[in-house]
Amino acid sequence: MNLYNPVFLVIDDHPMILTSYIRLLRENFLESTFYSSETIPKAIEYIDELPSIDMLIIDYNLAKNFDVNLRISDGQKLALYAQEKFPKAKIIMITGHEEALLIYSIHKKIRPDALLMKADVTDELLIETIRQCMIGQVFYSVGVKNVLSLLAKRQLMQQEQYIEILMLLDKGYKVQEICEIVFKSQSTVQRMLTTMKKEFGVSDLSELLKQVKLQGFI
Structure with a gap:
């Protein structure tokens, strides 16, 4: 410059x-x-x-x-x-x-x-x-x-595919709709959601979103 x-x-x-x-x-x-x-x-x-x-x-x-x-x-x-x-x-x-x-x-x-x-x-x-x-x-x-x-403490969240799924969930998209948007099978998306729920210590999607927001990710 x-x-x-x-x-x-x-x-x-x-x-x-x-x-x-x-x-x-x-x-x-x-x-x-x-x-x-x-x-x-x-x-x-x-x-x-x-x-x-x-x-x-x-x-x-x-x-x-x-x-x-x-x-x-x-x-x-x-x-x-x-x-x-x-x-x-x-x-x-x-x-x-x-x-x-x-x-x-x-x-x-x-x-x-x-x-x-x-x-x-x-x-x-x-x-x-x-x-x-x-x-x-x-x-x-x-x-x-x-x-x-x-x-960085949540290395999982640095992977764009997980971030995209969380953002879509927060916007109200259903799992099946998310599968179509991210071009992944339902089993793959479900596995990714299970991984995120385990990471945040929750058992369902509503709690996952709640924790994501409480911890400042959304």
Whole structure:
């Protein structure tokens, strides 16, 4: 990336937060160029039209916005789109969510250069994060590290197939429907559910979901 006058694109649907980010960046990176967007469509417009972007700071929760054509409805999908256009750009994801599965999903699918919980973010932390990313370091905030550590204790939950089944269960899908969605036989899915129930020390699916939520996985 351009270390001397990088091009920033900052996306957050809260105007006050967006303004504070841009102010902070202008104070600390005097030679840089800054673009900002409160909406997904405007962010996509920048990504499509700008010749280069060196760093994107993206809030995960962009629920007020939706791009119908590209079906981009959150910061994670927007980050994936940006990575296709600018594979060398640094991605800093910020999320107000603390759910373990969501944090893990961002970590796994995007592999961002930095992942921060909004509760951890201070002016100093954000600037330090950017500087670390600029020299090629990966930076995760304390809250994110704690969540991923919790997941590491539950190695089973790091396997995407188990995560997907739990998410589908939480959305109300029946076991037979899940089998069709994940392209697995009913015996395979039942065996996986049995493994998860054993891991969480429960005997039925309702208790499994209850424990998963209590322990912060959903």
